[in-house]
Amino acid sequence: MTLAAPPTVPAAPRAAVGVRATARVSAATSGGTTTLPVLDGDGPFELRRLRSRGTEARVCVVGAMSAPLGGDRLRIEATAQQGAALHITSAAATLALRGPTTEPATYDVQLTVEEHAELHWLPKPLICAAGSNLRQTWTIHLAPTARLVLREEQILGRTGEPPGHVATRLTVRRAGRTLLDQEAEYGPGAPGWDGPAVLAGHRATGQLLVVDPAFENRPPEVQLLGDSPQDGQAVLTPLAGPAALATATAPDALRLRHLLDTAHT
Amino acid sequence: MNRAALFVLADGRFPAGGHAHSGGAEPAVAAGRIKDAASLEDFCRGRLHTAGLVAAGLAAASAAGHDPLELDEAADARTPVPALRTTARKLGRQMMRAARATWPSGELDALAAARPRGAHQPVVLGLAARSAGLAPLDAAYAAAYETVSGPATATVRLLSLDPFDATAVLARLAPDLDKTAAAAAAAAQRIPEDGTDALPAASAPLLDITAQQHAAWPVRLFAS
Numbered sequence: 361m362t363l364a365a366p367p368t369v370p371a372a373p374r375a376a377v378g379v380r381a382t383a384r385v386s387a388a389t390s391g392g393t394t395t396l397p398v399l400d401g402d403g404p405f406e407l408r409r410l411r412s413r414g415t416e417a418r419v420c421v422v423g424a425m426s427a428p429l430g431g432d433r434l435r436i437e438a439t440a441q442q443g444a445a446l447h448i449t450s451a452a453a454t455l456a457l458r459g460p461t462t463e464p465a466t467y468d469v470q471l472t473v474e475e476h477a478e479l480h481w482l483p484k485p486l487i488c489a490a491g492s493n494l495r496q497t498w499t500i501h502l503a504p505t506a507r508l509v510l511r512e513e514q515i516l517g518r519t520g521e522p523p524g525h526v527a528t529r530l531t532v533r534r535a536g537r538t539l540l541d542q543e544a545e546y547g548p549g550a551p552g553w554d555g556p557a558v559l560a561g562h563r564a565t566g567q568l569l570v571v572d573p574a575f576e577n578r579p580p581e582v583q584l585l586g587d588s589p590q591d592g593q594a595v596l597t598p599l600a601g602p603a604a605l606a607t608a609t610a611p612d613a614l615r616l617r618h619l620l621d622t623a624h625t
Numbered sequence: 626m627n628r629a630a631l632f633v634l635a636d637g638r639f640p641a642g643g644h645a646h647s648g649g650a651e652p653a654v655a656a657g658r659i660k661d662a663a664s665l666e667d668f669c670r671g672r673l674h675t676a677g678l679v680a681a682g683l684a685a686a687s688a689a690g691h692d693p694l695e696l697d698e699a700a701d702a703r704t705p706v707p708a709l710r711t712t713a714r715k716l717g718r719q720m721m722r723a724a725r726a727t728w729p730s731g732e733l734d735a736l737a738a739a740r741p742r743g744a745h746q747p748v749v750l751g752l753a754a755r756s757a758g759l760a761p762l763d764a765a766y767a768a769a770y771e772t773v774s775g776p777a778t779a780t781v782r783l784l785s786l787d788p789f790d791a792t793a794v795l796a797r798l799a800p801d802l803d804k805t806a807a808a809a810a811a812a813a814q815r816i817p818e819d820g821t822d823a824l825p826a827a828s829a830p831l832l833d834i835t836a837q838q839h840a841a842w843p844v845r846l847f848a849s
Contacts, residue, residue: 529826538702541826551801552671556658557649558829565830582707584838589656595837600701600710607705609830 377460378431379403385438387417387446387477394444403427405436408451416445421483423452429459430493434467440477440506450483453515456524458491464525467496473506485513485566485613488547492524502534505573511620513566515613516546516559523547523563532603534571539601559609562592564616568606568623575602585622586610594619630757633727634750635767637774642719646712647779647847648672648772652835654783662790665780669773669794673801675829677772679703680747681765681809682824687751688764689813691821693736693744699821700745706833708840710745712849718743724753732756765809769802779847 381403387394394417401407404427410418421436428434440446456465473479481498488494502508512530516523525547532540546553546565559565570580579598585608586593592610599605606623610616633639649672653659659668679700687696704710721743725733733756736744743749747768754764777791808825815823836849 531822531826538699538821540705541699541702541822542705542828543826544828544830551674552667555667555671556653556664557668557671557832558675560658560831582837584841593834593838595706595834597706597708597833597837599705605705607830607833609834 378429378433378463378465379425379427380433381405382435382437383407383421385419385436385446385448386441387439387444388441389443394446404434413447414445416447416478418447418449421448421450423450423454426455426457428454428456428465428467428494430465431459431461431463432465432467434465435470436468437470438479438481439472440474440479442474443476444474445478447480448482453484454486456486456488456492456494456526458489458493458524462493464493464495467494469496469498471498471500471508471510473500473502473508475503475505477503478507479509481508481510483511485515486526487515487518488524488526489518490521490524492526494524494526496526496528498530500532502532502539502571504535506534506571507573508569508571510569511566513564513613513616513620514546515616516563525549530567532569532571534601537601539571539603540569540599540605562609562611564592564611564613565609566616566620567608568620569603570624571603573602575604580604583623585619591615592619594623596623627758628763630728630759631754631763631767634754634757634759635770637778639723641723642716643771643775644778645847646716646775646849647783648775648849649832649836649839650776650779651783651845651847652839654780656835659780659784662786662794665777665786665791666794666797669776669798670801671829672776672832673769673773673798673805675827676832677769678805678809678825678827680768680772681806682812683745683747684751684754684764684768685761685810685813686816686821686824687748688754688759688761689816690755691813691816693732693748693752694739695821696748697740697744699824700748703826703828704745705828706837708837708849709833712836713745713747714743715848716743716746717749720746720749720753724749724756728753728756730756761813762806762810765806765813766802769805769809773798773802783846
């Protein structure tokens with residue numbers, strides 16, 4: 361293991377109300393297949409093991425209650441141990457709602473992928489309903505030979521309603537160095553978020569990140585995606601390291617997913 | 626401390642090549658997203674609070690004397706599209722030439738030797754400010770201002786926008802510039818505890834997407 365020590369998560373002030381929950385998944389290899397020695401749901405996260413695909417263990421996050429609501433402190437930690445292949449998805453979109461307080465909810469995802477392991481993090485989109493206020497982070501630690509496929513999508517408001525507020529940070533550390541560090545802030549109070557430099561009226565945005573040591577020798581090529589700007593647009597680009605990132609904006613969730621799926625073929 | 630040097634550094638006529646870049650305004654004008662002074666202001670506000678904040682943080686950190694190579698790496702991690710990494714390094718190299726002639730220093734020489742093809746421009750800008758005896762907050766102002774003055778000037782040429790209107794846009798953004806520069810300088814002060822993670826990493830999807838598209842245009846007025 362050459363992974364750096366996990367970063368300290370800033371301590372949130374104690375919420376007067378709200379759910380505190382941490383779900384944990386850990387995948388390991390045993391006899392040529394991937395097992396799940398840890399599969400602990402908590403609070404709104406119920407974890408179901410799905411039928412394996414080849415050597416890959418698959419887990420589905422099922423929402424057991426409405427979350428995140430304002431004031432909630434939610435966390436998922438997933439680890440693919442050395443040589444393991446883990447695929448995590450979710451049964452439904454995550455709906456951020458206002459809840460009983462205007463305090464933000466936090467939703468932190470920590471993913472660790474050890475040597476020769478592979479992790480797919482492919483949940484359904486996050487929908488930021490009117491009045492919601494969410495801070496989401498993804499903190500990812502990758503060993504030099506680890507592989508990762510991660511997709512994250514934000515839908516700003518349900519159909520016909522104004523968006524909630526969402527602030528995100530995606531940090532990917534690989535072999536002790538920061539490969540990607542990105543913050544985004546959308547919705548009421550975020551300066552310029554709806555203007556021509558950021559989303560230009562689009563209500564759906566997302567990214568697909570693929571980290572693969574094979575890109576060291578064969579970097580991914582730039583691809584411009586999206587035939588007509590009114591249906592959204594995306595680019596697939598190599599990062600300054602063995603990784604490809606697709607960045608997309610679209611009018612809605614369907615067209616966003618179409619762009620990201622095109623990038624992933 | 627020599628505050629007047631800030632006027633030299635932040636002057637649009639400082640010979641660092643910035644005039645050839647539109648900061649994403651050219652593709653936004655072509656797509657009809659910038660069409661008048663109001664939409665230019667929206668564009669500039671979005672760019673200031675994303676790319677501008679990131680550039681200001683890097684510049685402040687560099688001016689404060691943090692390791693420019695580490696900051697250059699942090700800039701790479703905050704610049705996911707190659708078109709913008711290439712632009713940032715090209716502008717960094719031009720800034721380096723101008724800065725070494727204007728405020729020669731061993732620190733500039735060392736960075737030029739370590740990154741002969743150019744370091745990210747805000748890192749070089751910050752080091753130039755340091756060599757000129759300016760403070761980290763000054764460097765943050767120069768970097769933040771440049772992220773809006775570039776698109777405003779370019780839009781005057783692209784749209785034949787009235788230069789008075791473009792200048793009024795910049796004046797209306799002054800409070801946002803103050804906030805951005807102050808936030809950037811404050812973030813740079815947290816580096817001793819939190820490392821370069823302390824620096825802002827704000828992103829704008831359309832700036833990234835359209836910068837990469839623009840780089841593939843066969844004919845364009847601006848380099849970026």
